[in-house]
Amino acid sequence: MEGRQGRSLLRQEVSEGIKRYILENKLRPGDPLPTESELSATLGASRSSVREAVKTLDALDIVEVRHGHGTYVGRLSLSALVEGLTFRGLLSRDDDFKVMSDLVDVRELFERGMAERILTSLDSDHLRTLYRIVDDMERSGNADGTGFVEADRAFHALLVEPLGNELIGQLSLAFWDVYTIVVPHLSVFTSKDEAETVANHRRIVDTARAGDVDAFTLAIAEHYAPVRRRVQEARAAAPAT
CATH class of the missing domain: 1.10.10.10 (Winged helix-like DNA-binding domain superfamily/Winged helix DNA-binding domain)
Incomplete structure (x- = not known):
């Protein structure tokens, strides 16, 4: 020893x-x-x-x-953080829900906390691209789950990309990587949930285009609230281990 x-x-x-x-x-x-x-x-x-x-x-x-x-x-990425959180999430069903709940909190705080900077940095080209991504989400939601997830990821990546902060971008993608890996194991999201997600993303872009920080922050909160609710419902419905 x-x-x-x-x-x-x-x-x-x-x-x-x-x-x-x-x-x-x-x-x-x-x-x-x-x-x-x-x-x-x-x-x-x-x-x-x-x-x-x-x-x-x-x-x-x-x-x-x-x-x-x-x-x-090296490029000093956060892949080790992603792998560690993912392994923790997949190790047991209870940890699945715990990691998901934690990530929802972190991602919401992350985007709400940078609301003013995000709105200042987004230009008309970024906004047009964000709208196009939301349209892609709406088209692919029912036909191609993978396409929906990729569009959702691209949306959140582009939301912070104009900040020009590499660490912020890595953190955003790291949280999203863990989120997308753990979500399928929860079996929570339905077509109705996807439609609600599309509407919430569109509201985020609408408030960003208007330059209304308070409305943007509220839109972010409204986007994550149903996600948090579904995780809590799934956790309550899961069989005891």
């Missing part, structure tokens, strides 16, 4: 050393890192420890291993 704990601690220390190296050398995503042997010498660690640390950082997208080419600074 002590041996395993020691190796884990060493791997963590080397991982922190690699992250410090990236920061101290002001490396950017896509920049190459030194070779394994060079990192070993720089950090004063064995090559096997460096190799294990790189694997850990690769899984977190902090670095990217390109086999045959070397190791590079």
Whole structure:
């Protein structure tokens, strides 16, 4: 046990050393890192420890291993967060509902909290595209569930895209990734629900076009309220485990 704990601690220390190296050398995503042997010498660690640390950082997208080419600074995405939340949600039925409820809260707070900035950043081209996405949702809702989900995802991505904040965009998509993965396991949404979702999305664009922050914030709340209600109803109807 002590041996395993020691190796884990060493791997963590080397991982922190690699992250410090990236920061101290002001490396950017896509920049190459030194070779394994060079990192070993720089950090004063064995090559096997460096190799294990790189694997850990690769899984977190902090670095990217390109086999045959070397190791590079990663894009620092939130894929690890997505995978962790998704696994938690799929591990048990009760956690399905818990994750869904949490994500609804986070996504609503996320979009309502940035309402003024979103409305300021959306131009006429963005608004036209948002309306077109809502039309796509309406057309594909009954015929193609996949198309509906893709349009819904595109809508929320475009809503925050004009902000030009990469982290905000990643957070939005990360929440949506988990949301779309967990939803099918709930067996909650019907054609009527889809029609209501389309209407709520159209109301969001209408209020954004009007530049009314209060109405936009209310439209966001009205969009998520029925989602939250359906999750609660599904949780209450689920058989006890």
